[in-house]
Amino acid sequence: MTPSTITATDTMLEASGVTMRFGGLTAVRGVDLTVNSGEIVGLIGPNGAGKTTFFNCLTGLYTPTEGTVSYRGTRLSRKPHLVTQAGIARTFQNIRLFANMTVLENVLVGRHTRTKEGLWSALLRGPGFKKAELGSEERAMELLEFTGLAHKRDHLARNLPYGEQRKLEIARALASEPGLLLLDEPTAGMNPQETRATQELVFAIRDQGTAVLVIEHDMRFIFNLCDRVAVLVQGQKLIEGTADVVQADERVIAAYLGEPVAPDTTSDTAEPAHQPAEEQTGDTP
Numbered sequence: 001m002t003p004s005t006i007t008a009t010d011t012m013l014e015a016s017g018v019t020m021r022f023g024g025l026t027a028v029r030g031v032d033l034t035v036n037s038g039e040i041v042g043l044i045g046p047n048g049a050g051k052t053t054f055f056n057c058l059t060g061l062y063t064p065t066e067g068t069v070s071y072r073g074t075r076l077s078r079k080p081h082l083v084t085q086a087g088i089a090r091t092f093q094n095i096r097l098f099a100n101m102t103v104l105e106n107v108l109v110g111r112h113t114r115t116k117e118g119l120w121s122a123l124l125r126g127p128g129f130k131k132a133e134l135g136s137e138e139r140a141m142e143l144l145e146f147t148g149l150a151h152k153r154d155h156l157a158r159n160l161p162y163g164e165q166r167k168l169e170i171a172r173a174l175a176s177e178p179g180l181l182l183l184d185e186p187t188a189g190m191n192p193q194e195t196r197a198t199q200e201l202v203f204a205i206r207d208q209g210t211a212v213l214v215i216e217h218d219m220r221f222i223f224n225l226c227d228r229v230a231v232l233v234q235g236q237k238l239i240e241g242t243a244d245v246v247q248a249d250e251r252v253i254a255a256y257l258g259e260p261v262a263p264d265t266t267s268d269t270a271e272p273a274h275q276p277a278e279e280q281t282g283d284t285p
């Protein structure tokens with residue numbers, strides 16, 4: 001999945017002094033964060049702490065007011081499609097699939113940065129895209145097998161259950177063959193069984209050579225999954241460390257956790273922690 005040139009010691013992402021201001025509001029303030037190859041890093045913090053804004057600064061959706069972002073030692077472009085082409089893919093907090101395309105087509109569109117055809121050609125399904133599609137289909141099917149969606153290849157994205165839509169977003173992100181995958185609340189709205197399956201999927205993604213940076217409010221998920229966790233509070237990084245260090249930190253407990261995280265004793269039949277805020281499948285990602 002990942003270029004064989006990546007070694008265990010590569011720095012994939014290096015964000016340095018990233019600050020993002022919106023008028024008088026400083027949403028992200030001087031944040032440094034590194035993700036190395038082979039790592040799963042978590043980014044947690046209260047609502048409004050600046051986590052998604054920080055992701056948007058990494059992926060070119062926002063130009064940081066201050067600071068730099070590099071991927072594998074090279075400063076990143078501020079254009080999202082060039083960031084994807086460089087090797088960073090992401091999913092969104094609110095699912096952004098092509099609702100009226102099939103599962104397979106959604107993944108094929110995700111491959112456009114790895115073919116000569118552009119996004120518009122992919123969306124309009126022009127002749128160039130159809131040719132490129134033949135070469136891409138095998139890889140797209142591998143990704144659907146990998147994410148457990150192969151049997152749904154011809155279903156419309158909008159007809160998938162919520163948990164499978166989230167998986168499809170991940171499959172589509174993987175279609176650009178990223179070295180680093182950014183996941184924004186991948187388990188939001190999932191039940192405990194789906195959350196555990198997502199955890200296994202993220203481990204498998206890492207094991208195949210893609211580093212992962214993940215935002216999530218489900219603390220059991222984060223602390224089970226991540227090699228390191230960084231905590232943002234009011235736009236600033238409060239602490240960064242292993243799960244044990246972070247969840248025992250009194251400032252983190254006071255600012256975010258409220259109480260130490262209990263071990264995972266949830267049952268498979270429990271209800272989802274919360275439902276998605278909206279029916280998220282839109283027509284445009």
Ligand SMILES: Nc1ncnc2c1ncn2[C@@H]1O[C@H](COP(=O)(O)OP(=O)(O)OP(=O)(O)O)[C@@H](O)[C@H]1O
Nearest residue numbers: 022025027045046047048049050051052053054093
């Ligand atoms: N485009 C924008 N214009 C103005 N303010 C913004 C913009 N985007 C985010 N903000 C503000 O920046 C702050 C950080 O928001 P952000 O969505 O990054 O937080 P978050 O940690 O991802 O929250 P949540 O966990 O609820 O998703 C908030 O006060 C938000 O209102």
